[in-house]
Amino acid sequence: MAEVAVIVPTLRRPESLERALRSLFAQTGVADRVSAIVVVDNDPVGSAAATVEALRQSSPWVLTYVHAPRPGVATARNAGLAATDAPLIAFLDDDEAASSGWLAALLKAQADTGADAVFGPITGRAPDAVAWLKPWLEQFFGREGPERTGLIDHPFGCGNSLMVRSSALPGLAPFDAGADQAGGEDDALFAALAARGGRFGWAADAWVEEFAPAHRATLNYALARAFAYGQGPSQTAAAARDWPGVARWMAIGAAQTAVWGVVSAALTVIASPKRAEMYDRTARGIGKLFWMKGFEPRFYGARELARLEAAKV
Template structure:
């Protein structure tokens, strides 16, 4: 079989994490006849990842692409422009793939016939506070069915395999309007679903996601939880469904009250699950405060500012 798969790895000032991700890709087993290249998209204006990519020796060619305008959608589009592979896998620079990762994704795609296949993620938080670590590892992880199958709803772009012709139409399928707040994959997958596209799950396509120290905090996780909570209300608004917006706002208000009270009591009693309860309350708040202009920023310049504060 021809080498028909490229793995795209967007990166922004994470040299050690990127080196770990690339080493895991060079160690992929059972796909020597399929994996054509690894495309690393450096989203740092200074091009800081070039040396790391140059040192990533292995059997798979590793291509360096510089996308100097920071932004998650811009980086993904630049990676796509650099390869003509018909199958595209995405691995984030804070992830490390298991040796059978790509083989499992390819097998699930062949079994399900899905346009996009996702795999599970094990969150790793080596620098998180001990009481917070179980919550953060769950937060940065991803769970799904125990077997390969079609699924109704998509997951995030990290740890995925996509059929380019059906899932990634046009030269720049990711909306650069989502460069800083994220959600570029949400819009892409919503459009695919509307076209009749199918999503699949690869139960054995494991990756580990290592949360860097500046993200391994309750404040960062709750900010992300707020943004996730905004999703249903924003989707209803984009569909011009005011009753849907009202429904989600009412659901969110109930979550704020119920889980907010539960979280307050949990913190007073030092309940081990207090972070989970606060997470649910904050997601509810996101459903209420979904309006344009209130979206938190996580990528591009916002991430560069976080890295600068962390000394990177």
């Protein structure tokens, strides 16, 4: 029974998109369960169409191309959902490559746990990073979890996930398009799911690799992301008008900033490679403090498109 669709949002990454799609074509143990692979092209000029067309004959399943010309991660995910009626939805980002048993492991974990959203581990790859930063960056772009499949008490990001559409992805556009430029659309989605009593699961064998391109394999980029991750809890509490919760997260952020900031300074003096991890922790603490509008870093949508345009010049 074809019950799952895989959605792959993309924005001007033809080589990595091809790598992601070929990893999906190589999936095992799911031959009769995939209804479609849906590629959502978030480029206004539709640049991914040629890549999808060139790979169409290689796909063992229906390969659907969707053009979502307004750049934005939430808009892209919503457009992918609109293109399929599959009851189970898997997400793979265009900078990821799935192991051959990835989708089968996600499906089995969902069936075993009954979770509304299931996540899997990620191995980070940063081939262009400078030597002292590379170990930390690969950990930063990776994802670790329990050694065994089962229910977990918190969600992860959408990349490398499987969701039950009826419970985890309600409505026609479950991702908030207001998050198109800064991201965090999955944080809001999962906070709402948790508030409804939804359950989260972990698929220990659902491995993917995530490849950080050169412009992301830098300290500045990663720390901006860490700051944004730190903003998440405070912003989620603020969106729910949970002001005591906001105050609690800000207090935690102040403590993290003070403690890890001092450790960061000490490790910087001795040029320890471990200082990158302390910078990360400090940035997350600062993010909890400065969660308000106007402080959000811009990684997606129009900002990313502008960066790609500038890179062509």
